[in-house]
Amino acid sequence: MANIAAQRIRREFKEVIKSEEVAKCAIKVELLNDSYTELKGEITGPPDTAYEGGTFVLEIKVPETYPFNPPKVRFITKIWHPNISSVTGAICLDILKDQWAAAMTLRTVLLSLQALLSAAEPDDPQDAVVAKQFKENIEMFQMTARHWTNVYAGGPHVNKECDDKIKRLVDMGVEEHQARVALSSYNWDIERATEQLFS
Amino acid sequence: MSSAHSNTLAQESSINDNFSGPESRFECPICLAWLRDPVLTSCGHRFCRSCMDSWLERENPSCPIDNTKLEKGVDIFPDNFTRREISQQKTKCPNLVRGCLEELSPLDVETHLLTCQYKPPELPENEKLRCAFVEFGCEDKFEDEPELQRHLEQYIHKHLNLLSQAYSKFTINSPSTSAIAQQANFWDPPSKNDTSVSSNHDNVNGLLKALYEKAVLLEQKTREQDIIIANMSEQISSLNLSMSKMHLRYCNGCYLWYFNDFKNKINAMRNDSRIMHYSPGFYTAANGYRLCIRLNLSPKDPNYIAILIHVMKTEHDNALDWPFSGRLTITLVHPLQPFHNIKETMMTRPELDAFKKPVQDMNPKGFGYTEFALIEELFSQGYVENNHLLIKVQAQPV
Numbered sequence: 220m221a222n223i224a225a226q227r228i229r230r231e232f233k234e235v236i237k238s239e240e241v242a243k244c245a246i247k248v249e250l251l252n253d254s255y256t257e258l259k260g261e262i263t264g265p266p267d268t269a270y271e272g273g274t275f276v277l278e279i280k281v282p283e284t285y286p287f288n289p290p291k292v293r294f295i296t297k298i299w300h301p302n303i304s305s306v307t308g309a310i311c312l313d314i315l316k317d318q319w320a321a322a323m324t325l326r327t328v329l330l331s332l333q334a335l336l337s338a339a340e341p342d343d344p345q346d347a348v349v350a351k352q353f354k355e356n357i358e359m360f361q362m363t364a365r366h367w368t369n370v371y372a373g374g375p376h377v378n379k380e381c382d383d384k385i386k387r388l389v390d391m392g393v394e395e396h397q398a399r400v401a402l403s404s405y406n407w408d409i410e411r412a413t414e415q416l417f418s
Numbered sequence: 419m420s421s422a423h424s425n426t427l428a429q430e431s432s433i434n435d436n437f438s439g440p441e442s443r444f445e446c447p448i449c450l451a452w453l454r455d456p457v458l459t460s461c462g463h464r465f466c467r468s469c470m471d472s473w474l475e476r477e478n479p480s481c482p483i484d485n486t487k488l489e490k491g492v493d494i495f496p497d498n499f500t501r502r503e504i505s506q507q508k509t510k511c512p513n514l515v516r517g518c519l520e521e522l523s524p525l526d527v528e529t530h531l532l533t534c535q536y537k538p539p540e541l542p543e544n545e546k547l548r549c550a551f552v553e554f555g556c557e558d559k560f561e562d563e564p565e566l567q568r569h570l571e572q573y574i575h576k577h578l579n580l581l582s583q584a585y586s587k588f589t590i591n592s593p594s595t596s597a598i599a600q601q602a603n604f605w606d607p608p609s610k611n612d613t614s615v616s617s618n619h620d621n622v623n624g625l626l627k628a629l630y631e632k633a634v635l636l637e638q639k640t641r642e643q644d645i646i647i648a649n650m651s652e653q654i655s656s657l658n659l660s661m662s663k664m665h666l667r668y669c670n671g672c673y674l675w676y677f678n679d680f681k682n683k684i685n686a687m688r689n690d691s692r693i694m695h696y697s698p699g700f701y702t703a704a705n706g707y708r709l710c711i712r713l714n715l716s717p718k719d720p721n722y723i724a725i726l727i728h729v730m731k732t733e734h735d736n737a738l739d740w741p742f743s744g745r746l747t748i749t750l751v752h753p754l755q756p757f758h759n760i761k762e763t764m765m766t767r768p769e770l771d772a773f774k775k776p777v778q779d780m781n782p783k784g785f786g787y788t789e790f791a792l793i794e795e796l797f798s799q800g801y802v803e804n805n806h807l808l809i810k811v812q813a814q815p816v
Contacts, residue, residue: 227450287472320480321448321469324450
């Protein structure tokens, strides 16, 4: 790894550790190897959103050309969000692509991702199904996102109706996550989800 | 001591802060280090020249801070004012805590560090200080004490986690580390990779092991001695038995039978006429005939006692002449006046079954007097002393 990249991550690392947000447990960064190329990030769901109370784990890969090129970031924790793939965790955020600037840091990236959770951009979607639901039925979207936060990110809001529907599909032999995806995609219409799963 | 120590720590961390974070006006936003050969953009931001040059290689470059379009050679100017200000900054070597008093330009710190004679020695991997929580899984290693102290302060949370994990494992494992398993461990050969860290522990273990081995040896010895003692006492009792029979074998045919508890035995025999009393078998010579005395009530008149002699089997019967022939003398000894002794002598009669070679342990037929003495007289004339009667038999083969 180029010297400047490692040196910068080392300095940034100190910055994040000392930052106010870490003190408030809003963001966290951990090293996964000694060469500062792979890190684990963590952000909490912003208050007053469907993600509130959840903890979302991120995979951060630092390229050799950092900071002239952005770090590669994706969600490890499954999340229901128009700009984040519900399958791969890939993120659609301009600063992680062409709008990257060398003055940005891991701290600003994590804070931007937290901001993305409170302000989705459905017109520039990563997950078309989620974006469609967001635009057409915002309440349904909120409920689904809250349910996913509960199941995958440790959020506090248990939705018994969702759990029951998933259990019905699981009892039919469908894998749990697959059942959740199908139901989420069809606005929790169990007939349509079943039809899609068994067609 | 502790206050001096915390003082060094405080110094260390303040130096570190100085070193890692230059004032923001002297910091390049790209490499986050002191501005080296600073340039100023038309939008008013400062960067290292090399950092800006790299950044401008992108398509349609813009300012990393405010996104203003930047064109190479047009919007970038050398910032000599800042360069002069930085060159006037002096900072202390981060190895101050280890004794380096060098004052340097911040730009030179890194080059200086490479050659600083006070830098912590590059210890070989196995001599580095280990984190105090190494046994709980913290693998971090340190060059010197201050580094280790800083680590311990920074990673309290991590260490607590490791401790709680270790604790949960400990409680799961504890049932299996029973006393027996521990005893078994003492027999294991000593571990070969002795480390200085655990030497103290090893010493205690070694001592325990030596003591345990000794205890086992002693236990074994005790067990062996017990067996020897048991064997010897068996031998002694069998010797005692044969000793007690010795006088029977070497009495030369003259045997004294102390017939004790006389009254009770007489009463018992009166109640049950089948009861008979036999003396132990005695020998006429060491390898001679074996005889015994029988005492019972006379079947004809229960007021008399009968005294008869029986021939008994020996292991050397085939070496003897049969039938037994000789003189037998029975004497009822008066304890006080020898002239009152009742003495009867008789010769064997070869035609009688009583003197034939015995087939059973004892010839069923005896020879003697069925009315030897009147019981009444035995009492009245003082033959019974201290409730016992003394009968002497002399047998002389002819």
